Amino acid sequence: MRFIFKKIIEIYLRLITKxxxxxxxxxxxxxxxxxxxxxxxNAAFQVIKSKFKKVQMSPGGLNTELGVPLSVMGVxxxxxxxxxxxxxxxxxxxxxxxxxxxxxxxxxxxxGVDRPMDMDKLIKMTKPDIAILTNxxxxxxxxxxxxxxxxxxxxxLIQNVDKSGTVIINGDDEQLxxxxxxxxxxxxxxxxQKDNLIxxxxxxxxxxxxxxxxxNWGLSYKLNYRKNIIPINLKKIxxxxxxxxxxxxxxxxxxxxxxxxxxADSLKNYQSPKGRLNIITGLKNSVIIDDSxxxxxxxxxxxxxxxxxxxxALKKIAVISDMLELGKFKKKAHLQAAKxxxxxxxxxxxxxxxxxxxxxYCRKNSKIxxxxxxxxxxxxxxxxxxxxxxxxxxxxxxxxxQGMRMEKVVKALMKEPAKARQFLVRQSSEWLKK
Numbered sequence: 001m002r003f004i005f006k007k008i009i010e011i012y013l014r015l016i017t018k019x020x021x022x023x024x025x026x027x028x029x030x031x032x033x034x035x036x037x038x039x040x041x042n043a044a045f046q047v048i049k050s051k052f053k054k055v056q057m058s059p060g061g062l063n064t065e066l067g068v069p070l071s072v073m074g075v076x077x078x079x080x081x082x083x084x085x086x087x088x089x090x091x092x093x094x095x096x097x098x099x100x101x102x103x104x105x106x107x108x109x110x111x112g113v114d115r116p117m118d119m120d121k122l123i124k125m126t127k128p129d130i131a132i133l134t135n136x137x138x139x140x141x142x143x144x145x146x147x148x149x150x151x152x153x154x155x156x157l158i159q160n161v162d163k164s165g166t167v168i169i170n171g172d173d174e175q176l177x178x179x180x181x182x183x184x185x186x187x188x189x190x191x192x193q194k195d196n197l198i199x200x201x202x203x204x205x206x207x208x209x210x211x212x213x214x215x216n217w218g219l220s221y222k223l224n225y226r227k228n229i230i231p232i233n234l235k236k237i238x239x240x241x242x243x244x245x246x247x248x249x250x251x252x253x254x255x256x257x258x259x260x261x262x263x264a265d266s267l268k269n270y271q272s273p274k275g276r277l278n279i280i281t282g283l284k285n286s287v288i289i290d291d292s293x294x295x296x297x298x299x300x301x302x303x304x305x306x307x308x309x310x311x312x313a314l315k316k317i318a319v320i321s322d323m324l325e326l327g328k329f330k331k332k333a334h335l336q337a338a339k340x341x342x343x344x345x346x347x348x349x350x351x352x353x354x355x356x357x358x359x360x361y362c363r364k365n366s367k368i369x370x371x372x373x374x375x376x377x378x379x380x381x382x383x384x385x386x387x388x389x390x391x392x393x394x395x396x397x398x399x400x401x402q403g404m405r406m407e408k409v410v411k412a413l414m415k416e417p418a419k420a421r422q423f424l425v426r427q428s429s430e431w432l433k434k
Contacts, residue, residue, distance in 0.1 A: 027105060032112070032119070034139045042245075050258070050265075055106045055107075068122055133170070141326055217279065275407060284392055302340045314394065320397075335357060347372040351400075
């Protein structure tokens with residue numbers, strides 16, 4: 001019964017979303033990619049809201065066939081898995097279509113792909129005017145026979161932008177750059193390489209444990225666009241992934257005729273989404289690097305471990321769980337993470353069936369007697385042992401796929417767990433029931 005009801009809701013929302021967009025013609029900015037979708041969406045919103053008073057973006061991770069229509073309708077309440085919630089959504093959809101609830105002139109929509117034909121459904125609903133593709137990696141391969149089919153599905157987003165539209169891509173992604181040369185619309189490339197239209201130079205990252213405890217942490221770089229050089233300062237932001245997210249937002253601002261100075265000024269207020277390399281004070285005044293949102297690709301784990309190394313903490317602890325939805329790349333991905341963990345951390349704690357690959361590699365290849373390497377069967381023991389090794393001079397990096405719920409570990413290690421809803425991902429009542 002629930003399955004049938006869900007399918008009816010999906011069809012209804014898909015149809016009325018198409019009608020709403022056709023009737024009110026908002027400018028659609030669609031964002032997709034293997035990594036960095038939500039960070040890019042948040043940075044993009046921060047930039048263009050300085051020009052447009054009414055801009056609406058997908059809340060949280062509403063990027064599916066159900067989530068995108070909710071985003072279009074401005075659903076800002078907690079999504080619930082019950083009949084009363086969906087009846088409320090149906091009524092709201094009718095109010096949006098009738099004009100009782102206004103559709104803003106600009107919509108920023110995050111679009112996720114988990115299986116073949118997902119992108120087709122999202123494009124048919126929305127018909128993006130501007131498409132941002134952050135990268136194409138080997139994440140979310142579970143429902144695809146091979147990576148080429150995943151690539152084909154992701155590329156549909158930029159293939160379907162009209163001649164009058166704009167495509168914004170990460171030019172450091174070689175396959176994206178090659179494919180973009182076939183497009184007939186305007187293409188803007190961003191990245192760190194010299195041949196990109198929009199580039200970041202002289203990236204500086206402040207994240208030593210001393211800088212973190214003084215509140216003087218974050219990253220900065222010099223934005224280079226057509227011989228114009230503008231400093232970009234991202235306070236309390238960590239990781240190369242955030243450089244890319246901000247460059248995508250800069251590209252969008254340029255595509256929408258904002259000045260570089262206005263773009264740079266708006267990015268000063270950008271905040272990293274929850275669970276993406278955020279700093280939280282831990283037990284015994286330790287430093288927690290909370291990267292618990294997801295781990296769908298080894299690159300995100302490796303980049304997080306690089307931040308752990310840069311803290312220069314006397315004790316560096318890596319708490320790593322499984323990377324899910326990787327298909328046949330499972331072993332290779334976990335070995336890649338294992339190698340980086342071994343060269344970075346003094347303490348390596350793992351949990352989950354797949355993360356045994358990390359544990360076994362580290363145990364076999366460790367040549368340092370002081371290394372503490374341990375695998376856990378449950379979170380209770382993991383939390384207990386991690387808490388015991390914490391002190392004021394240590395930094396602990398926490399990472400794992402969404403399905404591993406590593407935010408529960410972060411909450412248990414926080415100095416002020418009562419503030420979990422404020423700082424941590426997946427704190428809604430629906431998630432807390434799981």
